[in-house]
Amino acid sequence: MSPPHCPDYAAIKAMAVEMKRPAKTLIAQSVARDPFYVTPARRDAAHWFAQAWPVLDPSKDDLHVRRMHYRYISLPEADRPPKRDGKPYENTEADWKDFCDASVDARILELVDPNRFTDRRAGEPVFIADDSGRDREAFIGCFRAWLTVPPAETSFVFECAPREFSFPDPPMPYVICPTFSKRYAIETWAEKSTMNDVLYPLARQNNVTLVTGVGDLSFTHCLWHVKRVLAHRKPTRILYISDFDPGGELMPVGVARKIEFLLRRDGHDLDIRLIPLVLTREQVDRYRLPRIPIKDTDARKRDFEKRHGEGAVELDALEALHPGELARIVEAAIERYREPTREATRANAAAELAARTAVVEARDAVLAEFGSEMAALREDFEAARAAVGAEQEALAEIAEQAAEQSRAHVAEIDARMGAFYDRANRVWMRMEARMRDRLPSAEDFEWAAAQPADDGEPLFDSTRGYLEQVDHYNAHFGRPTARRRRSRTGDSP
Secondary structure (H helix, E strand, O other): OOOOOOHHHHHHHHHHHHHHOHHHHHHOOOOOOOOOOHHHHHHHHHHHHHHHHHHHOOOOEEEEEHHHHHHHHHHHHHHHHOOOOOOOOOOOHHHHHHHHHHHHHHHHHOOOOOEOOOOOOOOOOOOOOOOOOOOOOOOOOOOOOOOOOOOOOOOOOOOOOOOOOOOOOOOEEEEEEOOOOOOOEEOOOOOOOOOOOHHHHHHHHHHOEEEEEEEEEOOOHHHHHHHHHHHHOOOOEEEEEEEEEEOHHHHHHHHHHHHHHHHHOOOOOOOOOEEEEOOOOOHHHHOOOEEOOOOOOOOOHHHHHHHOOOOOOHHHHHHHOOOHHHHHHHHHHHHHHHHHHHHHHHHHHHHHHHHHHHHHHHHHHHHHOOOHHHHHHHHHHHHHHHHHHHHHHHHHHHOOOOOOHHHHHHHHHHHHHHHHHHHHHHHHHHHHHHHHHHHHHHHOOOOOOOOOOOOOOOEOOOOOOHHHHHHHHHHOOOOOOOOOOOOOOOOOO
């Protein structure tokens, strides 16, 4: 069965039946959070939030969910739509959580305008890179040969301009070597801001967008990210940095899943990939980082420790015990995506040299072919310049006289030099045409292009199909992707 481009709850349930595999293996997050799997109960809650939307003062430029919560509970109870269970909304932790979840689902279902929300908890990106550059293709051409007669008009003080004439340059060819902007836009996302002293200088130095927050980064941040990529349209790589714990394992999936949903829902064809960079199990073992106990109240503890061993590791431990290592890891990842552009630039040096050599040879051949005509033109030019010398001197002497008195001299200069330029233009145009005939094409040379970097096996790749991407999420958590077969006795084999 081929899944819909953006399957919803009903489509995923139907896929599960058709494929004979659990529905939970067709989503990446919990039933309460996965943006594709908005259950009927979540849909009801989203509609409740949309019903409350008009009384939350949506006229404000930016809306923060926490402030909306306080604005809502401050209203008279009669003005507050009751929750879906009929009970009034109150200032409790449980109601606040439901309010947050309902606000996200209302945006997912587009019942309210998601662009009106802001994120005061994490704030805006710490640094936004300039990814607006564009590539330039190679080209070989010839400057236009048309000559313009220098005017000899009189000015306000009747000075002759120009005082001197020089023999014009012949048509000249040129080579434009291809140039490359950054092939990739790179963003570094971190679940905490305690590493900003390391990550912020790196972001500025390498022109990399930096996004930091406290815990799971929001739907709003993912929406902002998609807007940035839509603006520059470049392949984009997110380097995700988080603690090595159950939450840190979930956070990159949460971000990836929200971005995936936005791309599929809105039909954006963008190349976005997310790579969990730090901390990984391999890094914890390699750097021998000390583990801390995971709270027994964390329901994810058992599964995490079953796969990764006892305890968790904070990101701060890496920088404390191995100063500078976080920066080196991040810089190495950035370089992996910058190096293909540098390689292409270096490789094109040989092609540029060959192209310029061929262009010079073509130019010299044409100049030699027109050598006698140019020599004759130069003689005529010198004669014309000598002939107008007296006229220029005379014009200078009467610079303060009326324009009527100088007009005859100006006309004489224009007539003599105009006649020369008429002749020269005919020769120059023929030279330009011959030059263009002899010039090589830029396509005759092997210009390098920046090649794709090796992404390895990213957690999220927007070019994957829905099922393939879901299986990558499941592999990230060590989950099976299909229902286990049962033996005849009914026991799992």
